[in-house]
Amino acid sequence: MRNGSSVTIYQVARAAGVSPSTVSNLLNGRPGRMLPATRQRVEEAIEQLGYRPNRTARQLRTGRTQAIGLVVPSVANPFWGTFARHLEGAALAEDYHVLLCNSEREPERERRYLEQLWDDGIRGVVLCSSLPSLDHVKPLLEAGLTVVAFDRTAQPGDPEALVNISVDNVVGAHLVTQHLLDLGHRRLAYVSGSLRAVNRQERYRGYLSAITDAGLDLADANAELSTSDTSYGDRDAAELGRARTVELLGSANPPTALVAMNDMCALGVCAGVRDTGRQVAEDVSVVGFDDILLAELCAPALTTVRQPLERMAAEAFQHLRAGIEGGAPLPGRSLLIRPELVVRASTAPPR
Amino acid sequence: MRNGSSVTIYQVARAAGVSPSTVSNLLNGRPGRMLPATRQRVEEAIEQLGYRPNRTARQLRTGRTQAIGLVVPSVANPFWGTFARHLEGAALAEDYHVLLCNSEREPERERRYLEQLWDDGIRGVVLCSSLPSLDHVKPLLEAGLTVVAFDRTAQPGDPEALVNISVDNVVGAHLVTQHLLDLGHRRLAYVSGSLRAVNRQERYRGYLSAITDAGLDLADANAELSTSDTSYGDRDAAELGRARTVELLGSANPPTALVAMNDMCALGVCAGVRDTGRQVAEDVSVVGFDDILLAELCAPALTTVRQPLERMAAEAFQHLRAGIEGGAPLPGRSLLIRPELVVRASTAPPR
């Protein structure tokens, strides 16, 4: 009795006076193969003995698991934490489990995780990878893994079977930059970690396009990019924002508005602004991206771009399920969500 | 070939010219049962074929899984997100997976999760439950589940086999309240959600004891408790703090210092302070608990009590592993970590 209670299908069968096959048939949506009376006897036996199927055995036999993998940079980042929560909620509703994997933005770790998940029988994964290339998942995709790439738009050269779900980063960054321009700002800067990540690059593109679309010259607008090439993790996004901001504001002709690659970074930027003795909004406008929970709690509340995480998580899960239960992965497709500008108190007209 | 590559132990055996048993013996740390030459042949075959053990089959046979469960109120809360990340890190180092479960503070959901985990073959769980009673895990404990109750000190009447890991909430709250008293504050208030959760109660006790230990009368110190009995989730902790604070500061003789049950709540309290046109620190001191990442980023940076999450997560995992691999659960025990006061900018002497 290593396994605790462990009522098996055989015991149910004996109790109901049928064969294990019949119990299995009932359990697997083939109740038509028996008389209603038999069916009831089996159901009673199941009830009585408190039978619960052994998922491991089932998985070994069928090759299917009721679990999906979630690979995120780090769930310590509230953005990913919130996403994880929503994904898990969607999964729970269909009796699926979620295996949590923090890649810490290390490619090698990410690869290792995916393989491990595959070995564990997982056939569907939400991959939140910032890597510019997803070639390393190709073998798994070919073997039959369903992968939803989240927060990463489809790239030329991506594996075919990939499903992409992402907010439109270009539009989002455009929106928020436009907002700053509308307020009258002309000297802007963009604060970002390494631009090797696809979504970061898109956001930067949106930022630039808003400036040029407004008929401004990039040089005139004094649009700067303050980045760092070392591979910053999430926990350091804020520190990065803080350090860069102090630098930027110390320069000769400092920007009056700062666009951060995401909210965590923006919080750091705000801290940096204060470090130099200035006030956010009054002296320097700051905007973020994501609309994490804290964006509206910090002082001043952050103007940012909202990602509808719950909807996106539900969508991601449904894709996975379709891929897993359909047996074959879905044909690759791309879902681009239109983000929403959320104006709060961290932006104001320049002095 | 449903299963992709799927090299089995049999194929390895054939390639090496031995029986499957021998391969298994090698794989399970019994290399002494064969000649070094044989051993090498098997190892070469494994290498050559790229064999990787099927964890599902292994689990079915042995009853053991290389996975643990993590039940938290909500990983959207940065505190739990950070804990999850550290736990996952500790697990990864030993090749364990982490199954993520958000209870959303719903007892029924928590119970359902635990059963599901058990059915899935999980034999070790970190349970972050705020429920005053853990009676519902008793059957699982008896069946052989190893449970580490995290952020919850041992309670009289708890199941025997429980391992508790928690920060000393009483001491922590005492420390931070003491700090306020040292600064000269005499009119304090405590802001908390429902006190039914064990740790919240302890923190409140620590708060009260600091006041009486200082030789003050509770009435003199004007120590108030502002709580709400509706079951607030994490995402609302901040809103609760905000709403209560506005109320408290609107009263006749408002407190000069506010102690929040945790950092999320404290962030809300800070927002509430500003809502009433006051300044945090200058007009009203605010303290939190946990020292989440954002505590030092928000403005002003939050004075709080640090929980050494990484160390605690590592400890929790080691207990689970011992419980799982030892076959039998460990005898119940309790680990109480001494927290550390972190003084930042949200506290100052009263006006």
Next chain:
DNA sequence: GCCGGACAGTAAATCGATGCACGAGTCTTT
């Protein structure tokens, strides 16, 4: 020369569920 034991390795049962292939009985059809 025979027994006991260490050594090197294997056969086969087992974990629990699944589902194909088959079968016995009953009803239709021509």
Next chain:
DNA sequence: AAAGACTCGTGCATCGATTTACTGTCCGGC
């Protein structure tokens, strides 16, 4: 009346790994 078709099932191989019980073989000791 024989052949087909349908109903209500069941037998058994199978998923991949583990592990117990066992078989030869060789060696040393008395």
